[in-house]
Amino acid sequence: MSISNNAKAILREFTREVWSEGDIEASDKYIAPKYTIHHDPGDPWEGKELELAGYEERVKTLRAAFPDQHFEIQGLFADGDAVLMIWFCSATQKGDIPGFPATGKQIEMSGATVYYFAGSRLTGHWQITDRLGVYRQLR
């Protein structure tokens, strides 16, 4: 298996285990000692360098608001040490987020994320998500 295909397989597992199934402790298998959120407009962690505990806290906070969140990967593209993932996420808002106390509404979100690898570990991401679409669904 090429390095690129291996990175894609790792990203599939990571997305399923950590983000869709909520096995937060599995982050340990994927996250590098420093994880940098290079760009993620609207995300409270944008610009931060996280250690494992900080990354786990981010997953925990986002999954507390949307506990049943499920990711469908639409495409994976690898080039050098980067893998781009385009995705859809469906979720029910069970907890509060800024501007929206828990609505109980089911939403769909889409996004595009560039993940950066060092070996088999993720060192950070550059991401855009369709936040306006989510806000319109929660309104």
Add this chain to the structure above:
Amino acid sequence: MSISNNAKAILREFTREVWSEGDIEASDKYIAPKYTIHHDPGDPWEGKELELAGYEERVKTLRAAFPDQHFEIQGLFADGDAVLMIWFCSATQKGDIPGFPATGKQIEMSGATVYYFAGSRLTGHWQITDRLGVYRQLR
């Protein structure tokens, strides 16, 4: 030059000529006979299959609202027949857009676009842009 590097170079030229410099007729050099907007939430052309005239109309409409729009390419990643571009755009709102009559405000937008190629021609895109960020700047 590899196919991937060639596709990246084409995308740089296309973005500069057509979108930043507004040479709409140059679209003819880049756009395939059918151009499909697979995903672009919030974009009025989302889901459409455009011929060259339709594509040019889209550029014209978007540039009429933001005539000085300028794109900075943050990264290009190629895999198979796809090239991902992550980008920043700065622009002044000189024309009306839905919900916002011309404000005269200067805005910054970021986005991630997967462009699909057939040979040296673009056949479509899958895109997410930070529309919520733009709305917040125009409000």
